[in-house]
Amino acid sequence: MRILLVGINYAPDLIGVAKYNTELCESLVAEGHEVRVVTAPPYYPAWSIPAGLSGSYFRRSMMGGVGVMRAPIYVPKQPTGAKRLIHHLSFALTSLVPALIDAYSWRPDIIISVAPSLMSARFASFVARRTGAKSWLHVQDFEIDAAYGLGLLRNASLRKVMLKAEAAVLRSxxxxxxxxxxxxxxxWDKDVDPQRTTEIRNWIDTDVIFPRPKQTKYRASLNIDEDDVVALYSGTMSAKQGLDLLVEAAALLRRNPRLHFILAGEGPHKARLVDMASENPRVHFLGLQSNESFNELLATADLHVVPQRAEAADLVLPSKLGAMFASARPVVAMAERGTGLAAEVQGAGLLVAPGDVRSLADAILQLSEDPSLSERLGAEGRKRSIERWDRRTIVRRWIESMSSICDLPGRSEHGTGVVSEKATTSINDALRLS
Structure with a gap:
């Protein structure tokens, strides 16, 4: 198959949607498929394009056998709700022309759009219809619901307009x-035909993330003894994660000298969290860790913590959960029973009500004082990571599902168009493709 993916996040960003977009595309190439990507320059989760790269022009390169086109994007230094809208709109507009060029000149069998962002998704389905390709939308995050649920956007009239537009995109x-x-x-609640929906979860490479001793370079560098207990959070630091709740729980447990908290990652709320924890010497902050060091970071923990605001329930399933399970450490998660996160964690960790800092602290303390419980829950998590989150199994499901909707022997002539070689070259020149 020829597969074109349009998504705002891609490598070399290390976490979140970028990780799964990249690993999916490189896995598809390894299986013999041809893959191209239209994406933005790296910027997440620091919300800053690295020095030496520019967000203002087009750039094409090869990464892991995947042809990657970088489209210009506006990246706000302080990503408020309104600025995020402009951010997504900028990529939707700039990604359209490269997607059109690849769709007409390269003729993919299927065009995949990854949400976020729904704005660029609308153009992806339009391009697919114009070129006779099949279209697939993969929703990693219900961004409109999350923005209003977390208070990033508040205008009720705008919400109605956005939800109406979202419904049109989903149906397309x-x-x-x-x-x-x-x-x-x-x-389904958003009126998407159940016959056109499917579950394909994120994954973890269980050969790369595996149980190992907890005495690591991180404990050594932070002066944490092997007998001390480490509660770890690793990932994005933004409003959705509710990490202030973890810092508050650490404050409640400050009298326990064996308990340490490590928060590893980047994001717009990190500076605020560092300030909140400034008087607690057993709350440690690290930056994003490389893929090569990630398993060692996870092994440093005695337990993993997934704080979450109630407003974010079932708007996203934290992608980091599979890695936590694979490390064979128990998980403490803030989740209401009946939600997707609660269903995943129950039996492999402890559940507490979202927003309940006292219960979060009590659950962390319970695991720190009961090694046998921690070991039993951690073993169940490792088992689940292999059964439910294995990368090879999930990528095979992607391939089987894409093959089932693609008419590979022939292509419909209805709705297709032809762009001359001269016209394509002129557009390429105008975009300064390299």
């Missing part, structure tokens, strides 16, 4: 998928 794709059963059910 041949296939719509999401990463857990509860998020697929939310698609």
């Amino acid at each position: 794709f041949d296939r719509v998928s999401s990463i857990c059963p509860q998020m697929v059910e939310r698609l």
Whole structure:
């Protein structure tokens, strides 16, 4: 198959949607498929394009056998709700022309759009219809619901308009998928035909993330003894994660000299969190860790923590969960029973009510004082990571599902168009493709 993916996040960003977009594309290439990507320059989660790269022009390169086109994008230093809208709109506009060029000149069998962002998704389905390709929308995050649920956007009239536009986008794709059963059910609530939906979850490479001793370079550098207990959070630091709740729980447990907290990652709320924890010497902050060091970071923990605001329930399933399970450490998660996160964690960790800092602290303390419980829950998590989150199994499901909707022997002539070689060259020159 020829596969064109349009998504705002891609390598060399290390976490979140970028990781899964990149690993999916490189896995598809390894299986013998041809893959191209239209994406933005790296910027996440620091919300800053690295020095030496520019967000103001087009650039094409090869990464892991994948042809990657970088389209210009506006990246706000302080990503407020309104600025995020402009951010997504900028990519939707700039990604359209490269997507058109690849669609007409390269003729993909299927065009995949990854949400976020829904704005660029609308153009992806339009391009697919114009070129006779099949269209697939993969929803990693219900961005409109999350923006209003977390208070990033508040205008009720704008919400109605955005939800109406979202419904039109969802209905325009041949296939719509999401990463857990509860998020697929939310698609049904948004009037997406269940026959066109499927669950394809994120994954973890269980050969790369595996149990190992907890005495690591991180404990040594932070002066944490082997007998001390480490509660770890690793990932994005933004409003959705509710990390202030973890810092508050650490404050409640400050009298326990054996308990340490490590928060590793980047994001717009990191400076605020560092300030909140400034008087607690057992709260440690690290930056994003490389892929090569990630398993060692996870092994440093005695337990993993997933704080989450109630407003974010079933809007996203934290992608980091599979890695936590694979490390064979128990998880403490803030989640209401009946949500997708609760269903995943129950039996492999402890659940507490979202926003309940006292219960979060009590759950962390319970695991720190009961090694046998921690070991039993961690072993169950490792088992689940292999059964439910294995990368090879999930990529095979991607391939099987894409093959099932693609008419590979022939292509419909209806709605297709032809762009001359001269016209394509002129557009390429105008874009300064390298």
